[in-house]
Amino acid sequence: MGLKITVERSTSPKQKPDTSNLVFGKHFTDHMFIMDYDAGQGWHDPRIIPYQPISLDPAAKVFHYGQTVFEGMKAYKTPGGPVLLFRPFKNLQRLNRSNTRLSIPSIDEDLAMEALKQLIKIDEDWIPTDEGTSLYIRPFVISTQATLGVSPSEQYSFMIILSPVGSYYAEGINPVSIFVESEYVRAVAGGVGNAKTGGNYAAGLKAQEEASGKGYSQVLWLDGVHRKYIEEVGSMNVFFKIDGKVVTPALNGSILDGVTRDSVIQVLKHWNIEVEERKLSIDELVEAYRKGTLEEAFGTGTAAVISPIGELNWQGDKMTLNEGRTGPLSEKVYEFMTGLQKGVVEDPFGWVVKL
Amino acid sequence: MGLKITVERSTSPKQKPDTSNLVFGKHFTDHMFIMDYDAGQGWHDPRIIPYQPISLDPAAKVFHYGQTVFEGMKAYKTPGGPVLLFRPFKNLQRLNRSNTRLSIPSIDEDLAMEALKQLIKIDEDWIPTDEGTSLYIRPFVISTQATLGVSPSEQYSFMIILSPVGSYYAEGINPVSIFVESEYVRAVAGGVGNAKTGGNYAAGLKAQEEASGKGYSQVLWLDGVHRKYIEEVGSMNVFFKIDGKVVTPALNGSILDGVTRDSVIQVLKHWNIEVEERKLSIDELVEAYRKGTLEEAFGTGTAAVISPIGELNWQGDKMTLNEGRTGPLSEKVYEFMTGLQKGVVEDPFGWVVKL
Known part of the structure; x- marks a missing residue:
């Protein structure tokens, strides 16, 4: 040192x-x-x-x-x-x-x-x-x-x-409505999307502003190459519960390697919940919604910890998740993660550091 | 006001x-x-x-x-x-x-x-x-x-x-050697590549640094989607003279709408030189080089005005342009543009503003 x-x-x-x-x-x-x-x-x-x-x-x-x-x-x-x-x-x-x-x-x-x-x-x-x-x-x-x-x-x-x-969102753990972005792109593989640098956030402001104007809290970003694979939500990583399994976009070079993302994956696996890190297209999401297997969705990040998603708007079609209420898994993950962080839940991972 | x-x-x-x-x-x-x-x-x-x-x-x-x-x-x-x-x-x-x-x-x-x-x-x-x-x-x-x-x-x-x-490049109007970048991406359509904002420049530093380490002045950026269409050179727009015609990448949302770019296009047309604004792939460039029709290349920007390209390195293959010397068209455009800007060449466009 x-x-x-x-x-x-x-x-x-x-x-x-x-x-x-x-x-x-x-x-x-x-x-x-x-x-x-x-x-x-x-x-x-x-x-x-x-x-x-x-x-x-x-x-x-x-x-x-x-x-x-x-x-x-x-x-x-x-x-x-x-x-x-x-x-x-x-x-x-x-x-x-x-x-x-x-x-x-x-x-x-x-x-x-x-x-x-x-x-x-x-x-x-x-x-x-x-x-x-x-x-x-x-x-x-x-x-x-x-x-x-x-x-x-x-x-x-x-x-x-x-x-x-206080809480990042004034609304607290209440579900947010998300606009699936099809015009703007946050980042692309080969760029700086996996680095925590100002330009990524500047690049997202316009889409966020336009989504706000339509009554949405954040945007869901799709990839810049095919314009169909899900990347992040606002400035958070994103998780979907589909047919009992949890799916989150794999680290592909254009999304952030979130510490909360990594922690949530480990927590879910610790609970014997299947987690898939892979490509997930908006089409697959819409299909799951239509079949009734899109059970929950939430964002993860340091500021908000867990931010449940109550509605997704994809090209004008609204998909309401868990009747717009915080899903049971989102709630459980939120309680556990914040419990860990506050030291009121036992830490089986050795993550919590006492000052 | x-x-x-x-x-x-x-x-x-x-x-x-x-x-x-x-x-x-x-x-x-x-x-x-x-x-x-x-x-x-x-x-x-x-x-x-x-x-x-x-x-x-x-x-x-x-x-x-x-x-x-x-x-x-x-x-x-x-x-x-x-x-x-x-x-x-x-x-x-x-x-x-x-x-x-x-x-x-x-x-x-x-x-x-x-x-x-x-x-x-x-x-x-x-x-x-x-x-x-x-x-x-x-x-x-x-x-x-x-x-x-x-x-x-x-x-x-x-x-x-x-x-x-003084001149942007210490070397002056001498041709520069350019590394064609295949790992990093500067910007993608839907992002902020066509805005003059800090993040675009931050995103380019690493590639520039690595190219410098290999003995190259700048990188030639390819598009982030197909990884084959030419976008910009360093922080300049780029022009190629192929078989008597001049080709420059069309404004596609991810490249900067350069004032020098626009001016050079108008100057060339004024001289009755054919200019094409279109997609130009690195493959087409290599093909033209092999056929001997890739005559000249230069970057355009406010800082450098015109920066002739003497060599392109694409995946280890070196293409030397105009025997590594400033091409006659590059020279002519440079002299005319800087002449206009200094007021020593008559301005047929009404571009020069006296203070």
């Missing part, structure tokens, strides 16, 4: 928000972690400092060429209990996979873990304990070199910021 | 760089233009201020979700002559097309043009006049709202910065 993290404590702590009504990613804690990179010198000066604005030259590459990566994780706490992290190394490993894809230098995962732990400890009082709340953790890297040539940056900043959050 | 641009002049002008040896996009002038957007209020406070760092919250959406667009233009000046812009409205119109695709509110093109003119006038002394030099103009929009929900930002900044530049 080598590098030592320095700490400068805030002398003017902020007022904490009302934790009964938290908006996702709006409030931030008193401190942040930052570490800089310069070509030749490598990553240097890891430090925890008071949460503060970043000052960048207008020519900084992040503003022009989108060379960024990020991660999302959560810390949970019950009143009087320890602070719990969920598979944090999986996220830090993925951060480095994203870094590689985006030509960003790797980050020492042990140092990042240590930074995470120290930062959370310093701002531990910010972790909300109300039902459904947690501390959202956002590690991210931005390219900061102030030159306009299109090439990998020679300077970067790696930061971690923390945000006390 | 309505809004009035305010001006705050710098009281500490910077030292100007040696214009005989300018690196692309490294030096910036004394002033910048900035205008802010807030939902409800719209674009407001257009102002020219001393060139200075931007201060942003670490949660600003631009750092996380890549919601950005930009443009590139050039201003030219000959000693004692007027300042010339090349089809600036085309760029501002494209900026708004990119804005629409990225869910960013439109910008008044007349106001942007006025900002551009005032800013350049104030920093006119920065425009280099040496052979091959110009003032590169970078308008760009970044999303600044400090919340982590994935949705279009409610706050933006639109900025214009200016950089005195």
